Amino acid sequence: MSAQPRRATLDTALRAGLGLALITFAGVALAAPDLGQAEKQATNWTAITMFAVFVLGTLYITKWAAKRTRSAADFYTAGGGITGFQNGLAIAGDYMSAASFLGISAAVMTGGFDGLIYSIGFLVGWPVVTFLLAERLRNLGKFTFADVAAFRFAQTPVRVFAASGTLVVVAFYLIAQMVGAGQLIKLLFGLDYWMAVVIVGGLMMVYVLFGGMTATTWVQIIKAALLLAGASFMAFMVLYSFGFSPEAMFAKAVEVKTGIAVAAGKSPAEAAKQGFAIMGPGGFIKDPISAISFGMALMFGTAGLPHILMRFFTVPNAKEARKSVLWATTWIGYFYVLTFIIGFGAITFVLTNPQFLDAKGGLLGGGNMAAVHLANAVGGNVFLGFISAVAFATILAVVAGLTLSGASAVSHDLYATVIKKGKADGAAELKVSRVTTVVLGFVAVLLGIVFEKQNIAFMVSLAFAIAASANFPVLLMSVLWKGCTTRGAVVGGFLGLISSVLLTVVSPAVWEATLGHPAGSALFPYASPALFSMTIAFVSIWLFSILDNSARGKIDREGFLAQQVRSETGIGAALASSH
Amino acid sequence: MDDDLTTRIASDPRYQELKRKRTAFGLWLSLAMLVVYYGFILLVAFDKPFLATRIGTGVMTIGIPIGLGVIVFTILITGIYVRRANREYDALTEQVVQGALK
Numbered sequence: 001m002s003a004q005p006r007r008a009t010l011d012t013a014l015r016a017g018l019g020l021a022l023i024t025f026a027g028v029a030l031a032a033p034d035l036g037q038a039e040k041q042a043t044n045w046t047a048i049t050m051f052a053v054f055v056l057g058t059l060y061i062t063k064w065a066a067k068r069t070r071s072a073a074d075f076y077t078a079g080g081g082i083t084g085f086q087n088g089l090a091i092a093g094d095y096m097s098a099a100s101f102l103g104i105s106a107a108v109m110t111g112g113f114d115g116l117i118y119s120i121g122f123l124v125g126w127p128v129v130t131f132l133l134a135e136r137l138r139n140l141g142k143f144t145f146a147d148v149a150a151f152r153f154a155q156t157p158v159r160v161f162a163a164s165g166t167l168v169v170v171a172f173y174l175i176a177q178m179v180g181a182g183q184l185i186k187l188l189f190g191l192d193y194w195m196a197v198v199i200v201g202g203l204m205m206v207y208v209l210f211g212g213m214t215a216t217t218w219v220q221i222i223k224a225a226l227l228l229a230g231a232s233f234m235a236f237m238v239l240y241s242f243g244f245s246p247e248a249m250f251a252k253a254v255e256v257k258t259g260i261a262v263a264a265g266k267s268p269a270e271a272a273k274q275g276f277a278i279m280g281p282g283g284f285i286k287d288p289i290s291a292i293s294f295g296m297a298l299m300f301g302t303a304g305l306p307h308i309l310m311r312f313f314t315v316p317n318a319k320e321a322r323k324s325v326l327w328a329t330t331w332i333g334y335f336y337v338l339t340f341i342i343g344f345g346a347i348t349f350v351l352t353n354p355q356f357l358d359a360k361g362g363l364l365g366g367g368n369m370a371a372v373h374l375a376n377a378v379g380g381n382v383f384l385g386f387i388s389a390v391a392f393a394t395i396l397a398v399v400a401g402l403t404l405s406g407a408s409a410v411s412h413d414l415y416a417t418v419i420k421k422g423k424a425d426g427a428a429e430l431k432v433s434r435v436t437t438v439v440l441g442f443v444a445v446l447l448g449i450v451f452e453k454q455n456i457a458f459m460v461s462l463a464f465a466i467a468a469s470a471n472f473p474v475l476l477m478s479v480l481w482k483g484c485t486t487r488g489a490v491v492g493g494f495l496g497l498i499s500s501v502l503l504t505v506v507s508p509a510v511w512e513a514t515l516g517h518p519a520g521s522a523l524f525p526y527a528s529p530a531l532f533s534m535t536i537a538f539v540s541i542w543l544f545s546i547l548d549n550s551a552r553g554k555i556d557r558e559g560f561l562a563q564q565v566r567s568e569t570g571i572g573a574a575l576a577s578s579h
Numbered sequence: 580m581d582d583d584l585t586t587r588i589a590s591d592p593r594y595q596e597l598k599r600k601r602t603a604f605g606l607w608l609s610l611a612m613l614v615v616y617y618g619f620i621l622l623v624a625f626d627k628p629f630l631a632t633r634i635g636t637g638v639m640t641i642g643i644p645i646g647l648g649v650i651v652f653t654i655l656i657t658g659i660y661v662r663r664a665n666r667e668y669d670a671l672t673e674q675v676v677q678g679a680l681k
Contacts, residue, residue, distance in 0.1 A: 113640075113642055116646040116647075120646060120650060124616045126653065127608065127653055128612060131606075132606075247637045251638045276631075276638065279639070288621065291621075323661060330657075337647065561589055568597060568598050569588065569597075571676055
């Protein structure tokens, strides 16, 4: 098809911003929040100054961390010396992206209750991580989740699989973050797109290269604390203005939405219905299959994200690993309650204020600006600068975690274990991680620039779907099922990986919304492949394991007892001081 | 870890108790989380009017406390596991480790 109509479709969707984009894409309104395209705003020096302060602070920490980053263990896991509380905050900092802050608050402003359904999906994976994986990961692993998945298996094939799963997830997640950063800097700082991509790529390289996991952890902790503090203040101000009555806040929001519908020419009855629609589920979930499949991708994807799993190796023991997920769940859950209040606050304070609206009644700068305009409304220009700087810092923290995880997959799984057969010396392995970090930094900048104009709405959900369909099944089965063998894990894992990618490509979000094929032509009608690709992965892991009569399969099954004893008791687990 | 130590721990009744209790508890709680979350999703998919039912005379609907309730439940159930693990499983693990290494 010609470029012209496709451009128009893109522009329409993008102008509508995230909330509407969620609802327009593919008829099933299920896609990850992304930051869409943004118009460049006036240069905001307050925000830039505050961001510069954040950067100086984190660079100072990186300098301090660099002195403590000597061995491979320091680089990958901060020497295992992070406490459960610190790690909980760092996990929250790794997980709460700019897209979830700006995107979910915008989705709540647009669709009310629907935004809440979305954020719940991002939270419910954490208990599963706690109950089934966190302690076992800590007891079995050293640096990467492949240490756990490959514990009793033939190293080469499982490591190759795990490194592929890691790099694919990291790549999609990274593209989404880089493009998000570029759009955000236009909106928040009024600078050019390419500057954001280069700043993020450069800083991320510095943090990871010199400070390794120690610097990455502290960048994530600081970012989480700033984001939680900023969002708490906004939610407090919103509630304060309604005398801490949620009923008053909701009533006003319904009134505002009704008024907007009346202004759009609706009859009073129709307008009242439309205004009240924010208080219940709307168009977000249309068919139950999509709803369940998407829910599975979010829930189990959380338990298969390599940069999150890696964080469990930074604490000294299983007890701290367990505590860190509880803290992470608490902070992330609290954060989603805040974004819900912020979204409703934005209906009252942003949608009614001509200062924040363009001629057509849309938000200045696009739909994702809900939280940013609200920051201005409740805290003035200085607080606006603060929130803008925090939103940008958020991307840095996520990107640093992703890079570190990608670099570890290359140096620890591929270089040290597959190529050097476990005989690499620490210094050489560390050097490979650092070279990989630099390469990933350049690749990320390049991808950020290449994908600038692309519709990347599907990328975060794709990353979750792959993590749920490839990494999670292999990890879970290798840890809990005695019968699992090398062959089953590798075949099942790769089938999950391939099927989740292929089904996403032929789903409406990519086939129609991104590749521009006509509506209704997508072969796979659902919003997320997880229900199907996870089934494919689990069934094939099981099938290829039970059919495996090889000598290797026998060794794999015999190794289960020793693995289980270590995973339950921690005897023989890598210690904080020595690992 | 050598085979001898593995066999010794594996045959320790306290180890078996630890393994059985913790795995069962973890699976039950995971099941509870699945039921609550997918129950919520199915409610959204099949009975939207129920969630949009007003409570009392204002605009507050039953969906809001249910939705926020799922968030609170997620945090609470994680807390319940961690509390029991800290009190019970850690002590049991300690006994198993002491027994095996002495």
